[in-house]
Amino acid sequence: MNPVSEFEESVARNVNNLKQDDELRKQSIDWMSKSIPHRYSYNFRWMGRPIIQYPQDMIAMQEILWRVQPDLIVETGIAHGGSLVFYASICELIGKGEVLGIDIDIRTHNREAIETHPMFKRITMLEGSSTSPEMIAQVKAIAENKKVLVVLDSNHTHDHVLAELHAYAPLVALGSYCVVFDTVIEDMPANLYPDRPWDTGNNPKTATRAFLAEHSNFVVDDDIEAKILITVAPSGYLRRVE
Numbered sequence: 001m002n003p004v005s006e007f008e009e010s011v012a013r014n015v016n017n018l019k020q021d022d023e024l025r026k027q028s029i030d031w032m033s034k035s036i037p038h039r040y041s042y043n044f045r046w047m048g049r050p051i052i053q054y055p056q057d058m059i060a061m062q063e064i065l066w067r068v069q070p071d072l073i074v075e076t077g078i079a080h081g082g083s084l085v086f087y088a089s090i091c092e093l094i095g096k097g098e099v100l101g102i103d104i105d106i107r108t109h110n111r112e113a114i115e116t117h118p119m120f121k122r123i124t125m126l127e128g129s130s131t132s133p134e135m136i137a138q139v140k141a142i143a144e145n146k147k148v149l150v151v152l153d154s155n156h157t158h159d160h161v162l163a164e165l166h167a168y169a170p171l172v173a174l175g176s177y178c179v180v181f182d183t184v185i186e187d188m189p190a191n192l193y194p195d196r197p198w199d200t201g202n203n204p205k206t207a208t209r210a211f212l213a214e215h216s217n218f219v220v221d222d223d224i225e226a227k228i229l230i231t232v233a234p235s236g237y238l239r240r241v242e
């Protein structure tokens with residue numbers, strides 16, 4: 001057999017075996033629930049900017065970006081800008097792609113640091129709620145005729161994420177992704193986020209379930225969560241298939 005397909009098949013077998021390993025999946029969820037109270041996701045930076053992610057999800061995003069090679073990545077939720085800089089740096093390496101970030105509150109020090117960052121040449125930021133009709137119209141106009149990938153990482157309540165899915169999932173190109181972060185909240189013990197409006201029963205996973213029940217043009221790419229094991233986005237890597 002050709003060594004390239006042989007290697008690919010062995011990785012596919014690894015991933016399928018991981019899908020069957022209930023004990024390891026359980027341990028991964030347990031590890032997540034123990035790392036969240038330590039605010040583990042705040043520990044990292046990409047090219048100097050704080051990125052609020054788990055490193056495994058960043059590797060998954062890198063693989064997706066290389067595979068899809070989008071013209072435009074739309075992300076709701078900027079915070080310190082680390083994820084925008086991360087996607088922009090991958091676009092820079094690929095040699096194509098722009099990043100559009102949306103946040104209801106872009107704090108002055110974050111804006112200044114992002115605007116003076118070497119990757120800012122591939123970044124545009126819009127301030128306002130991701131679900132306001134004005135914002136949705138602006139993003140739609142920018143996305144027109146582009147191969148789009150969407151990342152939802154703003155307010156993690158059911159209603160907000162469902163409204164974002166209705167607004168932004170239709171922009172996603174065939175074969176590209178709508179990534180819904182923090183679906184893991186549903187798999188965690190209740191009251192793990194006491195100072196937040198989201199909890200079990202009210203989070204990105206419940207919104208994604210409601211959306212998928214009415215939209216067969218997206219499917220969960222469960223190979224991704226199986227291969228990385230540690231993820232904030234179980235059932236959140238949605239691939240557009242129609």
Ligand SMILES: C[S@@+](CC[C@H](N)C(=O)[O-])C[C@H]1O[C@@H](n2cnc3c(N)ncnc32)[C@H](O)[C@@H]1O
Pocket residue numbers: 050051052053075076077078079080081082083084102103104105128129130131153154155
């Ligand atoms: C989890 S942080 C984003 C993290 C960032 N994507 C990263 O990976 O580093 C969530 C952000 O969503 C923003 N946000 C909250 N509600 C929003 C809304 N209605 N519209 C847009 N952004 C919102 C917050 O201001 C906050 O900066």
